[in-house]
Amino acid sequence: MSDKTRLRIAMQKSGRLSKDSQELLKQCGVKINLNEQRLIAYAENLPIDILRVRDDDIPGLVFDGVVDLGIIGENVLEEEELRRKASGEEANYKMLTRLDFGACRLSLAVPQDAEYTGPESLNNMRIATSYPQLLRRFMTERGLKFKSCLLNGSVEVAPRAGLADAICDLVSTGATLEANGLREVDVIYRSKSCLIQQNNPLEPAKQQLIDKLLTRIQGVMQARESKYIMLHAPKSKLKEVVALLPGVEDPTILPLANEDDRVALHMVSQENLFWETMEQLKAVGASSILVLPIEKMMN
Numbered sequence: 167m168s169d170k171t172r173l174r175i176a177m178q179k180s181g182r183l184s185k186d187s188q189e190l191l192k193q194c195g196v197k198i199n200l201n202e203q204r205l206i207a208y209a210e211n212l213p214i215d216i217l218r219v220r221d222d223d224i225p226g227l228v229f230d231g232v233v234d235l236g237i238i239g240e241n242v243l244e245e246e247e248l249r250r251k252a253s254g255e256e257a258n259y260k261m262l263t264r265l266d267f268g269a270c271r272l273s274l275a276v277p278q279d280a281e282y283t284g285p286e287s288l289n290n291m292r293i294a295t296s297y298p299q300l301l302r303r304f305m306t307e308r309g310l311k312f313k314s315c316l317l318n319g320s321v322e323v324a325p326r327a328g329l330a331d332a333i334c335d336l337v338s339t340g341a342t343l344e345a346n347g348l349r350e351v352d353v354i355y356r357s358k359s360c361l362i363q364q365n366n367p368l369e370p371a372k373q374q375l376i377d378k379l380l381t382r383i384q385g386v387m388q389a390r391e392s393k394y395i396m397l398h399a400p401k402s403k404l405k406e407v408v409a410l411l412p413g414v415e416d417p418t419i420l421p422l423a424n425e426d427d428r429v430a431l432h433m434v435s436q437e438n439l440f441w442e443t444m445e446q447l448k449a450v451g452a453s454s455i456l457v458l459p460i461e462k463m464m465n
């Protein structure tokens with residue numbers, strides 16, 4: 167019997183979200199010894215157990231209170247929530263935060279040469295998808311009907327195989343659509359991965375651990391999109407230099423040992439610094455420009 171006092175987190179075992187989910191927990195200081203075969207992994211330094219499952223099962227595990235937290239794509243979460251509600255079941259959870267990976271869109275696509283002037287072109291057509299609920303919501307909102315061809319994989323081959331007129335599937339680069347002679351015509355849903363918690367109140371120690379983990383996750387995400395910038399600049403050009411730096415507040419200004427008219431500037435930028443900006447900085451007189459990654463952050 168598993169230890170109910172330990173926090174249980176469900177994440178995808180193998181697929182698009184697995185590596186990023188594992189990496190996120192690692193960066194939050196959760197030490198997990200993942201053996202590829204094991205369904206469950208135990209953190210060494212915190213009372214946390216990781217349950218590794220098919221992503222489709224994660225929303226249900228959280229709704230049913232079997233696990234405390236889940237890392238899941240919003241597309242799968244919302245599809246399962248709509249499915250449960252449509253069949254009169256409960257689907258309760260708390261959204262803790264959106265995460266910074268797993269970005270994709272759920273799109274309608276038709277064969278390259280098919281005519282398409284808007285979603286109404288698909289009225290009463292057969293559409294292959296793994297997301298019938300999200301598709302139904304989109305079509306119903308527009309007063310349109312469709313025949314569903316439910317496929318849990320290889321959705322893109324359906325039109326060529328004569329199974330459907332169009333598809334509704336996940337896209338990120340569009341390479342899979344192109345390889346299958348399909349054209350993306352409408353985006354019906356934009357998704358990222360997210361962290362959800364079961365809706366039942368948890369005992370205080372568990373909730374405190376979740377709160378701590380959430381603060382760390384937010385710190386990790388903030389650090390990932392921030393940079394530490396150091397440069398030298400003429401005192402007379404400080405305003406121009408700072409104006410070129412996106413998301414910088416209150417730079418630290420330090421004197422340079424043997425130069426009276428130049429100073430060193432240290433600052434945290436909320437955005438990455440592009441080569442173009444570095445060239446502009448140099449043009450206004452900045453030199454020794456360093457852009458460093460930030461590992462952790464806490465405000």
Ligand SMILES: Nc1ncnc2c1ncn2[C@@H]1O[C@H](COP(=O)(O)OP(=O)(O)OP(=O)(O)O)[C@@H](O)[C@H]1O
Nearest residue numbers: 181182183220221222239242268269270336337338
């Ligand atoms: N091309 C993509 N780029 C980025 N994220 C994606 C992409 N495709 C899917 N995702 C996101 O990753 C999630 C998992 O995708 P994946 O293809 O690994 O699922 P799966 O094949 O259903 O896996 P499982 O075996 O766990 O059921 C998707 O639900 C979506 O949120």
Ligand SMILES: O=P(O)(O)OC[C@H]1O[C@H](OP(=O)(O)OP(=O)(O)O)[C@H](O)[C@@H]1O
Nearest residue numbers: 182319320336337338339340341342343
């Ligand atoms: O627009 P693209 O960059 O080509 O990505 C889209 C593809 O990615 C996903 O599948 P995945 O590669 O994860 O494999 P799967 O079909 O086995 O889930 C999705 O289901 C698409 O097929």
Ligand SMILES: [Mg+2]
Nearest residue numbers: 220221222223
């Ligand atoms: Mg799946």
